[in-house]
Amino acid sequence: MQRERVLKSGSALSALCLSVLALCNLSGTAAAVEAKNAAGSLAPSAIVIDEDNRLSRDQYARANGMSAAAVAGRFGATGIVRCGSAAGTGQLVGASNVLVTAAHVLFSPGGEPRGEGASCTFQIDAGGRRQVIPIIVDKVVCGAREPYAEPAVKDWAVVPLASSVSGAKPYMPAKMSVPGDVVLAAAARSGGVESYSLQRCKARKVTATTPSGLREVAIDCDAEGGVSGAAILSPSGGLVGVYVGFRSAHPGQAGPFSMSHYNFGVTAEGSLRQAISQVVSRNTQSASVAP
Template sequence: MQLQRVFQSSRALPALCLTLVAACNLATPAGALERKNAAAGDLPSSAIIIDEDGRQTRDEYARSKGLSASTVSTRFGATGLVRCGSAVGTGQLVGASNVLVTAAHVLFAPGGEPRGTGDSCTFEIEAGGSRQVVPIDVDEVICGAREPYAEPAVKDWAVVPLANAVIGAKPYMPAKAMSVPGEIVLAAAARAGGEENYSLQGCRARQVTATTPSGLREVAIDCDAEGGVSGAALLAPNGGFLGVYVGFRSAHPGKVGPFSMSHYNFGVTAEGSLRQAITEMVGRNQSASVSR
């Protein structure tokens, strides 16, 4: 499933077409036209590619960074697929082996109802030498908004418990605050149409586009992404958890172009209310495990 949204920001934007849900006739600002690229016609309409597609497989990433495959698997191995109803996105273990962080719109449909419950809402991951499929307990979610389509994008995050712990994966641990500008790694598990496709990309956090009273920031990034990447981890090069990919804003979605404030992907940082939610969920699940 391609997850489509209209995103809002607390910072005023030029008149752009910011949605894939329906066509709009807003004027494109001067200088926003993309460079012509022969590959652009082959991209899904939700693909926001900056200059060229820089996503790599884990093995390709390992070779490019001079790392062993086992190091990359350990450092970036907490990412997996989130399936909830008909939606497919990305999520990751953060802080504990039974705590999942993703984008709220992967779990909740327009109107605020969960996209799925029980066995129809799961986290899938290759870990410990096997494929593990673990139900997500959507009823116990802590999130920025249960109706993320109606709220600013800074609220589009969710921290949710798993029915049981994943065995053999090292959870990402919250890192120090994301430096902007600064180096990041985008770790995703799917592409448009719900296709399972793990990728890593070294890229940059470029500009803060919104800030909440709690200190959580929305940040424009020059990573490449498309439908299925929603909820993916924004990581430090050492694997520390910095935030969650949410979506894009573009005057020409589906066409390659340089990074600009009319063509970018963005995420929210693991600060403020999101960091508090992770701490609370990890503590809650640890207490539950001890009491059993």
């Protein structure tokens, strides 16, 4: 359910850490473990920066002086992606029948879909009821169908749903400021446990950039298995990125943000922004991605 790579001085080395979240050691030097995972039987421990500051939606509303309805309207397009035995987070973006998540939530390490039809669904509470809608995996537009074998900047997916979600306002893509304030909106935790959370945190540092303009960004938000694919939002509710994974020299142990202990995501720019526009235009006549 997860791939781990050893990192040293910010560069990937050709070594594979075989034990789940064991701290690798190369030539006697401790190195950071990179992991991308969809929550399942081998979900990792939470990667916590300082302390776990994730809040429920009600807690977030009270902490930020917002009504529950305002929080639901701004951050209510997030739900759980269940595909085969994996569970992660996804969200409606650009249209009520277009889902954005991390590619590794939908595809196994060998590049095969984790599920299809009724075994690959988007689950969301909206419009006063729970809606479970099949994901049309064979129409996905993604950075890589084998995300475990590719750089993290390719670990994103945009895919149509079999029908529209009613009662939820889709997020619209926006530009991430780095450094800058963000909100991480997740729907699950390790083991695929349903757990909606919001956390106000910061985008801290750009760690990679693609020719298309998509950026990989280190964030000081808290995350774990099941958060993969979660929306990184602006405080006003615009989609600025998608959570992918973590890099840490001490996974499972809380610690301050550093370049050897951080979570990261990719921005809703470049090839990802283009894919959102493409899938929205193919699957709806009325919705469009904001410029």
